[in-house]
Amino acid sequence: MTPDKLRRLERLEKVARTMDANFRVPGTGIRFGWDSILGLVPFLGDVATAGPAGFILLEAHRMGAPTGLKLRMAGNIGMDVVVGTVPLLGDLxxxxxxxxxxxxALLRxxxxxxxxxxxxxGRVE
Structure with a gap:
């Protein structure tokens, strides 16, 4: 992996960690992030969290991810956004x-x- 791709991937992983696992419920292994917190705000929170998710997908495209991988990533985002609009179930x-x-992880x-x-x-970029 080129140094540029590695740097970009690490930045995306930091965004993902912040959105999905930045905080821990004390005394448990349960982790959550800003996606879960913002998701408590009906509709607007779920729309807002689609931004960082879209950024990760866009960067994957810019890094040359194949169409099949981008479709899987989009499916994950779609599931998160659509189910996230359902009260309580979406938060869980x-x-x-x-x-x-x-x-x-898919991109890595x-x-x-x-x-x-x-x-x-025999060819390394």
Missing amino acids: LDVAFKANRRNT RHLEREDREQSAA
């Missing part, structure tokens, strides 16, 4: 599903696989 989903962290796996394939082929 935000804590459990962590769409942003899922998406950055893709970039690492791409790097291994390029190394195996």
Whole structure:
């Protein structure tokens, strides 16, 4: 992975951590982020949290993610936004599903696989 892609990925992972796992419920392993907090505000909170999720998807596109990966990422975002509009169920989903962290993990796996394939082929960017 090029230094630029690694730097960009790490920045996206920081955004995802902030949105999905920035805080911990004391005495438990339960983590939540601003996505869960903002999701408590009906409709507007869910719309607001779509912004950082969209940024992660846009950066994945700019980093050369294939269409299939971007569709999976968009599906995660869509599920988070749509179910997030349902009172209580959406708030629980935000804590459990962590769409942003899922998406950055998908992107990291893709970039690492791409790097291994390029190394195996004898060409490293």
